[in-house]
Amino acid sequence: MSDVPAKPNSLRTGPDEDGRFGIFGGRFVAETLMPLILDLEAAYEAAKKDQSFQDEMNDLWAHYVGRPSPLYHAERLSEHLGGAKVYFKRDELNHTGSHKANNVLGQILLARRMGKKRIIAETGAGQHGVAVATFAARFGLPCVVYMGSADIERQKPNVFRMRLLGAEVRPVTSGTGTLKDAMNEALRDWVTNVDSTFYIIGTVAGPHPYPTMVRDFQSIIGRETREQMRTAEGRLPDSLVACIGGGSNAMGLFHPFLDDEAVEMYGVEAAGRGIDQGDGHHAASLSGGRAGVLHGNRTYLLQDDDGQIIDGHSISAGLDYPGIGPEHSWLHESGRVSYVSATDQEALDAFQLCCKLEGIIPALEPAHALAHVIKLAPEKPQDHLLVMNMCGRGDKDVFTVADALGITLDD
Amino acid sequence: MTETRIDRRFKALKKKNRAGLVTYIMAGDPDFDTSLSLVRGLPKARADFIELGMPFTDPMADGPSIQAAAGRALASGQTMVRTLEMVRQFRAEDEATPIILMGYYNPIYSYGVDRFLSDAKDAGVDGFIIVDLPTEEDDEMCKPAMGMGLNFIRLVAPTTDEQRLPVVLANTSGFVYYISITGITGGRSATSSELEPAMARLKGQTDLPIAVGFGIKTPAQAAEVAKIADAAVVGTAIIDQIACGLGAGNKPSMTLVEDVLAFVSSIAEGIAEAR
Structure with missing residues (x-):
């Protein structure tokens, strides 16, 4: 994926095999999700080495993004x-x-490779949600976006955009009704719908391999x-x-x-x-x-x-x-x-x-x-x-x- | 590991050919005193094990009932120190009933793992269920806990496949907590046709007792589980009973403790008659 060669003592070789950057990162998830993120890691490693995955991504980057x-x-x-x-x-x-499209494209292509039939995401301002809704429409996949009720109020235009694009925007009222709660709710959906669903995380956070995968995209x-x-x-x-x-x-x-x-x-x-x-x-x-x-x-x-x-x-x-x-x-x-x-x-x-x-x-x-x-x-x-x-x-x-x-x- | 209260309790249950009842309540819900009264009353209501939730702002594996309970507990001023204090006060009166702290890692990490383990042991805690510490993160808390003679109870899910199961069971002690469905707490319950093969699969790989949880809400459902598992875990249903007894400003009704314990007794009754 990278065309810039790493040097000895490189800062670019992380994370380690446990998904750690120093003490940071890792895989702090419930057991139900653990097998899923191990699957995801394996699928991502395979995709990285597959030229056809790269080619498809490059083509859509050029002509769609x-x-x-x-x-x-x-x-x-x-x-x-x-x-x-x-x-x-x-x-x-x-x-x-926004830059969100770069990552969403990569993850949705991976979701298709893994045979997943349903896309979920969290969103705060709505930029990631709009990008996910866009690519879900482009690939004909049903899509649910979790968004804090406070954010829905603040970001009405993006909520309407997502709905126009065919996504279901589910308001999250638990906790404080903001991005962190939307992420909790998306994790709850994922833990419930383990077989069908791919969770597209919008930033370089979450359990390994998400921080690495999003960074790479x-x-x-x-x-x-x-x-x-x-x-x-x-x-x-x-x-x-x-x-x-x-x-x-x-x-x-x-x-x-x-x-x-x-x-x-x-x-x-x-x-x-x-x-x-x-x-x-x-x-x-x-x-x-x-x-x-x-x-x-x-x-x-x-x-x-x-x-x-x-x-x-x-x-x-x-x-x-x-x-x-x-x-x-x-x-x-x-x-x-x-x-x-x-x-x-x-x-x-x-x-x-x-x-x-x-x-x-x-x-x-x-x-x-x-x-x-x-x-x-x-x-x-x-x-x-x-x-x-x-x-x-x-x-x-x-x-x-x-x-x-x-x-x-x-x- | 040397024998713990949890081991002893399961041995005693086995002798009586009875499944155990594991009850979950949130420490500090709706307030410290009411919560302590509930904990104190649970053994008399025939709960065999007490799981005490450590409230956290972001309980990712829990449903709305338990998240709301955590919110009420935090709003009433519950802290990790107060949760340990609750255990200490309970333990002063009850030497036998095992107490398992359940929750998420961040408040423990923030407290300091070593200090927390030592304070918890001192207070009379017997084991831990930490939802977001899978076996991949055993160095964080599981191994230090085992080193101190405290049980670290592992969650096993329907998604835990054959290859992974031995890895998950490796550092488990006390009992195995089988999450009977994929999902969050308070959702649907598993049917016996789903549970039976899962139990057989687990029993083939471990001699540890197996508790089944997630979605058990009625005495009949608990009885169903008690036929095939070593213990049934009931959480959300009890929390919902607590929520029912709250008035404006989350003020507990006069009969809240009594009503909740009566509900726990009804579940215990279902389990006692199961086999």
């Missing part, structure tokens, strides 16, 4: 910031409007970026910036560069109203959480002193997951990637700046990455090449932004 996505020099933004030369990796131009972002930057500038970029909820777009961009020591990497978590405001006000698992076990893996989690999970807050519904992919936890502790954060307000400011200077309405998720670019770029020299992953478009967020800016949109 619209890959490669452009690497775009954001000239006016660069000029405005007065430092680094800023590029956007334009994954918001993918079919369905998303790594197309970083592989294209390497090639495109070589073409544009004749060398590798100096720094990479991506937002982090569960962390799939960031992992996809970072992974092919992990062994290039000179490349700086910044993962930007959602600081919500500010990490210093305490529990429930942010969604920064690395900066404001600690190691724990949830949803099948050990990773950094937002939790209280007694190990109970705390809901995150972010203006972006795609970033308020209380955990983060286990490989990010490992990269955090090893120091290879710098994990920083941006507040709701900083993301809103970056959102508006991007609209005005570049004519691109970003999703609120990459607006967090952009908020860090705004801090970072001016500190860098003009020959510093910075790539930010523009992982989603902002159509879905215009209502949220209008609301935050105190503007009423009439019907």
Whole structure:
């Protein structure tokens, strides 16, 4: 799957055979699911080695998703910031409007290989749900998307999109009715419908092999970026910036560069109203959480002193997951990637700046990455090449932004 | 491993040619005092084993009833320390009834596994069922627990195939908990035609007692299971009885404890008459 050779002492060879990145990752699932994830791992290993699987994926990436996505020099933004030369990796131009399509395509092809007849997924903001509903329609598979009732209220356009695409959106009212509860509910469905059902997880979290598999499918972002930057500038970029909820777009961009020591990497978590405001006000698992076990893996989690999970807050519904992919936890502790954060307000400011200077309405998720670019770029020299992953478009967020800016949109 | 309370209880049941009743309630549901009264009353209601749930915000393998119970317990201020305190108070009065803590790994991991095992043993806990610790993760807690003479009870599911079963049984002690259906707690129950081959399959691979759970809600269903298994586990049905006895603000009715224990007795009656 990877065309970038690994070096000795590579950071790119993980996980180990138990699905661990250092102490993170693993397979913390109920026994009923254990045989299923072992099956999935075997099927994925076989598919990776099968050229026809790769060919089918490449064909659909090119003609259905619209890959490669452009690497775009954001000239006016660069000029405005007065430092680094800023590029956007334009994954918001993918079919369905975000990087989520990269992963969903890979998993649905795997589901077909495994003879599964029914697709389930969880979704927070609805971007993953829309991607799953899209590919389920494309391949004629029935699809159930679990979505927290609070998120359904916040993301009505995406709920309608999923329904148009033929998916059944099941509201989740248990717990706090958000993404983590939707994931619990999807796991409950899977444990009940073990024979027929394939669970498409939307981020680099969950039990092994999901974090690895999703990373591999998303790594197309970083592989294209390497090639495109070589073409544009004749060398590798100096720094990479991506937002982090569960962390799939960031992992996809970072992974092919992990062994290039000179490349700086910044993962930007959602600081919500500010990490210093305490529990429930942010969604920064690395900066404001600690190691724990949830949803099948050990990773950094937002939790209280007694190990109970705390809901995150972010203006972006795609970033308020209380955990983060286990490989990010490992990269955090090893120091290879710098994990920083941006507040709701900083993301809103970056959102508006991007609209005005570049004519691109970003999703609120990459607006967090952009908020860090705004801090970072001016500190860098003009020959510093910075790539930010523009992982989603902002159509879905215009209502949220209008609301935050105190503007009423009439019907 | 040296003989534990769980081993002794199963031996005694075998002598009487009777299946055991394993009852599950959530520690701290709806509040510490009511929950402790229930635990204290269970042996008299003829529960042979007490499974005490450790509340967790995200109980992925449980249905709505048990998740709601966990929510009520947490809202009433239940913590891991208080759950162990509940066991300690029970154990001061009852030396014989085994107590098994059931739940999810994160609150234990957060407490610190070694410290937790030592505090649990000290409080009088006999074993653990940790839903999200499959055999692949035995180094986390199963092996340390066994090393301290505490039972780590393994879940076996209908999806656990022939090849996997010996691996799953390898580090199991106390008893085997057979999840009779694929699904979550509180769903449908297995039929005897589903259970019988499963029991035969398990009995062929282990000498440990086998308890069957998930979906057992009535004395008749419990009796059905008691004919072929060594114990029947009843959880959601008891939790639902507790929920029935709650008024506004989850305030327990005057007769809640009595009503719930009467229900447990009716299940025990079904089991006693099964063979």
